[in-house]
Amino acid sequence: MVHETPKVKVSDLTQYGICPRLVYFRAREPEHAELLISGNERIMIERILWKELAFNLHKIYGCEVADEVAEPEKAAKSVLDEIVDDVEHIYKKELDAVAESVLDDEKREFVCYIVEDEEWLSKARAENELLELQQMLGYDREHAMVSEKLRLNGSVDKLITTENELIPCMIKTGKSPEYGVWPNDRMQLAAYALLIEETFETTVQRGFVEYIRAAEFRESPIRRKDRARALQTLKHVRRIKSGAYPDKSVNAPCANCVFLDRCDTRITLLSKLLGKNV
Ligand code: SF4
Numbered sequence: 001m002v003h004e005t006p007k008v009k010v011s012d013l014t015q016y017g018i019c020p021r022l023v024y025f026r027a028r029e030p031e032h033a034e035l036l037i038s039g040n041e042r043i044m045i046e047r048i049l050w051k052e053l054a055f056n057l058h059k060i061y062g063c064e065v066a067d068e069v070a071e072p073e074k075a076a077k078s079v080l081d082e083i084v085d086d087v088e089h090i091y092k093k094e095l096d097a098v099a100e101s102v103l104d105d106e107k108r109e110f111v112c113y114i115v116e117d118e119e120w121l122s123k124a125r126a127e128n129e130l131l132e133l134q135q136m137l138g139y140d141r142e143h144a145m146v147s148e149k150l151r152l153n154g155s156v157d158k159l160i161t162t163e164n165e166l167i168p169c170m171i172k173t174g175k176s177p178e179y180g181v182w183p184n185d186r187m188q189l190a191a192y193a194l195l196i197e198e199t200f201e202t203t204v205q206r207g208f209v210e211y212i213r214a215a216e217f218r219e220s221p222i223r224r225k226d227r228a229r230a231l232q233t234l235k236h237v238r239r240i241k242s243g244a245y246p247d248k249s250v251n252a253p254c255a256n257c258v259f260l261d262r263c264d265t266r267i268t269l270l271s272k273l274l275g276k277n278v
Contacts, residue, residue, distance in 0.1 A: 010154030123215035176211030
């Protein structure tokens with residue numbers, strides 16, 4: 001019997017970096033595929049709002065309306081009001097079960113937080129190459145790509161096309177590193193680079209990560225070692241998707257994991273079988 005190589009998403013590689021067992025459970029419970037962390041719907045709403053803000057950042061950066069230049073908070077507020085109005089339509093599936101009052105509270109708090117955070121606003125308006133490129137050239141939102149060779153697919157948050165290059169950009173709603181880009185984010189960028197290269201027959205030199213909470217926009221070259229790590233992770237993920245049960249990662253975020261019950265049971269069973277902690 002011929003076993004087909006399992007299809008892998010770039011998000012599987014990212015999940016592997018957080019905890020390899022997330023890949024295992026997500027492959028078996030696809031209804032939870034989008035729910036990495038459970039338990040706190042406010043956290044989910046907050047992430048959605050930050051992400052949508054990142055998709056609209058060029059409007060704050062650009063100060064599109066002349067008289068708004070003098071009143072940056074007012075300009076930001078009008079962009080933010082637009083963003084929060086749209087989220088339930090854009091993220092219908094994710095927000096369907098959320099009570100209207102919870103969503104409204106979160107939206108209100110989010111808008112107030114940003115408008116009052118002068119440091120964030122001034123960083124989001126400060127000159128930087130990424131926002132300049134986005135303002136000049138725009139970007140393809142959530143650009144989907146498939147590599148038949150690698151059996152890998154994924155949607156990069158933003159794909160910027162310049163005269164000479166294609167640049168993948170990822171939006172991250174978590175903490176930013178002091179300098180540069182987290183290793184896992186570099187690996188994810190490299191995975192998108194592999195997809196872009198096969199789709200467009202080009203070579204990707206660099207990408208960007210937008211750490212939106214901190215208004216930090218970091219460029220990252222696509223290094224050989226990041227490409228190698230992406231390919232290595234792809235192989236691990238394929239094995240897990242073919243049925244291998246992996247060890248959990250050292251810093252696995254178990255406390256908030258949707259799979260905690262199943263995972264604990266399996267640990268107990270395996271521990272009993274093997275007579276040791278797994
Ligand atoms: S409960 Fe912990 S070890 Fe299990 S999948 Fe979730 S994060 Fe990983």
